[in-house]
Amino acid sequence: MSYAMQSDHHPESGLSEGVGITVTDQMDQATQDTIPSEHAGQADSSSNGRAAGRSGHRVRVIREGVASYLPDIDPDETTEWLDSFDALLDAAGPGRARYLMLRLLERAGEKRVSIPALTSTDYVNTIPTEAEPWFPGDEEVERRFRQMIRWNAAIMVHRAQRPGVGVGGHISTYASSASLYEVGFNHFFRGKNHSGGGDHIFIQGHASPGIYARAYLEGRIDEARMDGFRQEHSHAGEGGGLPSYPHPRLMPDFWEFPTVSMGLGPMNAIYQARFNHYLHDRGIKDTSDQHVWAFLGDGEMDEPESRGFASFAATEGLDNLTFVVNCNLQRLDGPVRGNGKIIQELESFFRGAGWNVIKVIWGREWDALLHADRDGALVNLMNTTPDGDYQTYKANDGAFVREHFFNRDPRTKELVKDLSDAEIWNLKRGGHDYRKIHAAYASAMTHKGQPTVILAHTIKGYTLGKHFEGRNATHQMKKLTLDDLKAFRDSTRIPISDEQLEKDPYLPPYYHPGEDSPELQYMLDRRKTLGGFLPSRRTKSKVLKADTSSALKATAKGSGKQQVATTMALVRVFKELLRDKEIGKRIVPIIPDEARTFGMDSWFPTLKIYNRNGQLYTSVDAELMLAYKESSEGQILHEGINEAGSTASFAAVGTSYATHHEPMIPLYIFYSMFGFQRTGDSFWAAGDQMARGFIIGATAGRTTLTGEGLQHADGHSPLLAATNPAVIAYDPAFAYELGHIVDDGLTRMYGEDPENVFYYITVYNEPISQPAKPEGLDATGIVKGGYLFQKAPENKKYPANILVSGVTMPDALRASELLAEEWNVGANVYSVTSWSELARDGIRADREALRDPGTEPAPAYLTELMADAAGPFVGVSDYMRGVQEQVRAYLPGTYLTLGTDGFGFSDTRPAARRFFNVDAESIVVAVLVALARDGHLDMSVAKQAADKYKIDDVAAAPEQTSDPGVA
Ligand SMILES: Cc1ncc(C[n+]2csc(CCOP(=O)(O)OP(=O)(O)O)c2C)c(N)n1
Numbered sequence: 001m002s003y004a005m006q007s008d009h010h011p012e013s014g015l016s017e018g019v020g021i022t023v024t025d026q027m028d029q030a031t032q033d034t035i036p037s038e039h040a041g042q043a044d045s046s047s048n049g050r051a052a053g054r055s056g057h058r059v060r061v062i063r064e065g066v067a068s069y070l071p072d073i074d075p076d077e078t079t080e081w082l083d084s085f086d087a088l089l090d091a092a093g094p095g096r097a098r099y100l101m102l103r104l105l106e107r108a109g110e111k112r113v114s115i116p117a118l119t120s121t122d123y124v125n126t127i128p129t130e131a132e133p134w135f136p137g138d139e140e141v142e143r144r145f146r147q148m149i150r151w152n153a154a155i156m157v158h159r160a161q162r163p164g165v166g167v168g169g170h171i172s173t174y175a176s177s178a179s180l181y182e183v184g185f186n187h188f189f190r191g192k193n194h195s196g197g198g199d200h201i202f203i204q205g206h207a208s209p210g211i212y213a214r215a216y217l218e219g220r221i222d223e224a225r226m227d228g229f230r231q232e233h234s235h236a237g238e239g240g241g242l243p244s245y246p247h248p249r250l251m252p253d254f255w256e257f258p259t260v261s262m263g264l265g266p267m268n269a270i271y272q273a274r275f276n277h278y279l280h281d282r283g284i285k286d287t288s289d290q291h292v293w294a295f296l297g298d299g300e301m302d303e304p305e306s307r308g309f310a311s312f313a314a315t316e317g318l319d320n321l322t323f324v325v326n327c328n329l330q331r332l333d334g335p336v337r338g339n340g341k342i343i344q345e346l347e348s349f350f351r352g353a354g355w356n357v358i359k360v361i362w363g364r365e366w367d368a369l370l371h372a373d374r375d376g377a378l379v380n381l382m383n384t385t386p387d388g389d390y391q392t393y394k395a396n397d398g399a400f401v402r403e404h405f406f407n408r409d410p411r412t413k414e415l416v417k418d419l420s421d422a423e424i425w426n427l428k429r430g431g432h433d434y435r436k437i438h439a440a441y442a443s444a445m446t447h448k449g450q451p452t453v454i455l456a457h458t459i460k461g462y463t464l465g466k467h468f469e470g471r472n473a474t475h476q477m478k479k480l481t482l483d484d485l486k487a488f489r490d491s492t493r494i495p496i497s498d499e500q501l502e503k504d505p506y507l508p509p510y511y512h513p514g515e516d517s518p519e520l521q522y523m524l525d526r527r528k529t530l531g532g533f534l535p536s537r538r539t540k541s542k543v544l545k546a547d548t549s550s551a552l553k554a555t556a557k558g559s560g561k562q563q564v565a566t567t568m569a570l571v572r573v574f575k576e577l578l579r580d581k582e583i584g585k586r587i588v589p590i591i592p593d594e595a596r597t598f599g600m601d602s603w604f605p606t607l608k609i610y611n612r613n614g615q616l617y618t619s620v621d622a623e624l625m626l627a628y629k630e631s632s633e634g635q636i637l638h639e640g641i642n643e644a645g646s647t648a649s650f651a652a653v654g655t656s657y658a659t660h661h662e663p664m665i666p667l668y669i670f671y672s673m674f675g676f677q678r679t680g681d682s683f684w685a686a687g688d689q690m691a692r693g694f695i696i697g698a699t700a701g702r703t704t705l706t707g708e709g710l711q712h713a714d715g716h717s718p719l720l721a722a723t724n725p726a727v728i729a730y731d732p733a734f735a736y737e738l739g740h741i742v743d744d745g746l747t748r749m750y751g752e753d754p755e756n757v758f759y760y761i762t763v764y765n766e767p768i769s770q771p772a773k774p775e776g777l778d779a780t781g782i783v784k785g786g787y788l789f790q791k792a793p794e795n796k797k798y799p800a801n802i803l804v805s806g807v808t809m810p811d812a813l814r815a816s817e818l819l820a821e822e823w824n825v826g827a828n829v830y831s832v833t834s835w836s837e838l839a840r841d842g843i844r845a846d847r848e849a850l851r852d853p854g855t856e857p858a859p860a861y862l863t864e865l866m867a868d869a870a871g872p873f874v875g876v877s878d879y880m881r882g883v884q885e886q887v888r889a890y891l892p893g894t895y896l897t898l899g900t901d902g903f904g905f906s907d908t909r910p911a912a913r914r915f916f917n918v919d920a921e922s923i924v925v926a927v928l929v930a931l932a933r934d935g936h937l938d939m940s941v942a943k944q945a946a947d948k949y950k951i952d953d954v955a956a957a958p959e960q961t962s963d964p965g966v967a
């Protein structure tokens with residue numbers, strides 16, 4: 001352990017004890033945190049209760065349909081109870097205190113005193129006004145430049161709608177969340193120059209205009225580039241535009257995390273926070289001063305990925321993570337929960353999952369009203385008003401709010417009788433109040449042991465005027481009318497004249513106050529103090545020099561008399577690499593509960609499974625050599641049955657070279673069927689984020705995983721992989737190919753001139769005889785996608801060529817034997833290691849030829865490889881024909897493909913291969929058909945072969961002899 005703080009992540013292992021998580025944690029917290037007096041009450045609700053009781057205020061925790069916000073009718077008695085609780089705690093410790101509290105709750109239940117579960121609280125701010133810390137900034141200056149950012153963000157989108165461009169954008173999302181970001185930028189988010197390495201910030205995709213607008217004021221993006229929003233190639237040349245959303249690949253020195261596919265941001269943020277702990281605990285980097293912030297939409301929280309990992313984050317105790325949910329109560333089409341209350345729902349959800357929840361619902365204008373609300377009538381109204389109504393209020397005016405909100409109860413009507421309609425209108429939502437937001441962020445940053453979610457109540461389209469605020473269509477409104485512009489200009493107090501706006505309503509000017517203005521000085525100073533501009537991404541990475549010679553040697557010699565599956569070969573390759581001084585400790589196996597399947601359980605005792613709490617139990621197999629070993633310094637990320645989370649881990653680990661300047665090598669291994677088709681969108685985002693590393697589709701192939709059937713039998717993942725431009729997919733047949741592919745991958749991804757790609761390698765569980773690497777074989781063919789593995793036998797009448805990949809290789813080799821022995825055909829066997837890389841190179845050649853007609857571009861590698869090949873071609877693999885079809889255009893001659901189109905099923909391997917016609921006999925017939933088509937022999941010969949081998953009869957397939965392998 002390199003850092004001193006290891007043992008005290010969980011001061012009390014309260015989180016793992018299971019009994020009433022929220023209750024126990026809060027009580028532990030109250031006793032352990034010494035809360036400075038000016039912060040009293042912020043850390044958790046129990047301390048709020050204590051402070052409140054002492055000063056004669058209301059208790060303001062809990063409530064779920066049960067009377068709440070109770071006044072303290074006997075403060076002295078309350079104090080006595082609380083003092084005796086404190087004394088008990090001092091004398092007997094938290095364990096005893098917890099016991100007594102639970103007994104009291106039990107007794108209250110018996111006596112029918114309703115105590116709701118600690119899941120939701122009143123619809124008021126979690127942090128009481130008296131516990132808000134002092135706001136350290138200059139609110140007035142911050143407000144001024146925030147208005148400039150608001151203006152420029154909206155104007156940028158508006159200008160992108162100019163005639164001839166019309167590319168759209170979003171205005172209302174940032175308008176609702178400007179303050180949430182600005183409090184972060186001015187007071188919390190640490191930049192890359194900060195000594196701790198800086199924070200990781202996931203920005204809501206549709207809020208990007210505001211982030212660009214801030215960068216514009218900061219001088220990082222000029223006006224011309226602002227006008228290139230959503231015109232990345234056509235505006236002002238390459239790089240002269242701006243991507244629509246956070247896309248690191250498209251703006252690599254700026255955006256760090258892609259977020260716009262809703263749900264991936266929250267998931268990836270959780271795994272980023274866990275990975276930050278992992279790096280720390282393994283002594284690779286001190287990440288104790290790095291916080292992960294994720295800005296999310298309330299509509300986005302409906303995605304299962306947004307919520308699916310909440311309890312994981314809590315169990316992991318990710319107090320380095322804060323979610324800020326922008327609760328503008330709207331999504332794209334309309335209200336998120338018109339009839340309900342999304343903030344309350346999310347509070348219950350997150351609290352139940354074990355998070356620290358801070359609600360920021362009301363702005364400071366409400367403080368006095370809430371203070372005067374002695375009988376709780378106002379809070380009752382707040383609790384019972386559905387979100388749909390809150391939205392409608394803000395699309396109207398003060399008189400409407402008075403009538404439809406306050407006047408519903410005579411007591412609240414009375415409460416606001418001295419307020420004008422304008423003052424009522426000015427009662428703001430908490431998510432627009434700097435001070436309230438600051439208090440929430442400050443509290444989140446000091447909270448220990450749990451992740452925090454801040455639920456901030458905002459208005460969609462805030463400050464954009466009547467046509468935007470709270471309107472159902474606001475999400476997709478991209479233009480302001482001249483009147484809208486003028487009103488917006490007035491409300492943001494931007495010094496731009498009517499004439500300037502009228503001159504060309506398509507192009508209202510941006511506003512920049514000048515570098516010497518107090519606003520700019522202040523803004524820049526804040527960022528300097530906090531460690532530099534954000535977002536920003538590091539583009540240079542450390543070079544890793546791996547010694548791969550032993551891995552190459554181990555695979556080059558073949559398997560002798562033994563049969564070995566490529567999965568085992570892969571494990572062997574990495575076993576060697578894990579010993580390497582430079583990269584060994586940087587390899588991060590990511591395994592969703594399949595280690596035994598893939599023969600990696602031998603890594604458990606040596607590498608150990610990472611668990612922040614170590615291993616607090618005696619493992620049932622502790623006595624065995626291959627014991628299940630968990631450790632806080634463990635190297636393996638064992639994610640449970642959880643491909644989504646594993647993919648998020650892959651993205652975090654695979655981008656460590658940029659986020660932490662510590663290149664790490666993820667080795668994520670999964671059932672190939674549960675990779676691209678299940679988590680394809682996450683792999684797409686990982687490609688955007690420029691993740692590097694290895695993903696391994698194991699138990700691959702449609703006919704190979706005998707017996708497992710339809711849902712397991714993968715006959716298409718290489719095709720799906722080929723659709724992701726960041727993925728280099730290989731389907732090796734042999735161990736030595738695998739060795740070279742991994743070796744090349746390490747150089748391409750972690751060497752001197754690293755590429756932003758990741759490798760997908762399909763491996764099988766069918767044991768086969770692994771040949772030694774052929775003498776003198778040049779490995780470049782392996783990595784380019786194909787090479788001649790076995791020359792056709794000489795002196796045969798008819799030449800032909802079989803292209804084959806992966807586990808179908810033994811059938812192809814057997815087919816060439818049959819062809820030679822029985823049909824006088826000499827077939828070359830080409831090992832195709834990557835159909836998609838061959839195709840991509842062909843597409844490259846096509847494109848060059850198209851763009852410069854008449855010239856001779858470098859031909860496709862495959863065309864070159866086959867330049868001297870005589871006879872027709874047959875392509876086959878354990879995947880659907882579409883995989884083999886990718887290379888058709890680059891083969892100089894007749895080309896027939898065989899594949900496993902259709903659903904898989906459970907049967908023996910030979911039966912399945914006969915069914916799909918990818919077995920040796922079917923390959924023979926295909927070659928004969930191709931020869932007949934080319935006129936070399938008569939079609940009756942092919943017919944004869946088809947009859948002889950009964951290739952249409954599954955019952956005639958040979959018996960299974962191969963070992964089922966690990967499955
Ligand atoms: C996976 C996915 N589905 C759909 C969309 C389209 N989409 C973009 S924004 C949006 C509404 C977002 O609402 P919310 O999360 O509440 O954010 P707000 O703009 O209100 O802050 C939708 C449906 C998307 N980007 N990603």
Ligand SMILES: [Mg+2]
Nearest residue numbers: 298299330331
């Ligand atoms: Mg929303």
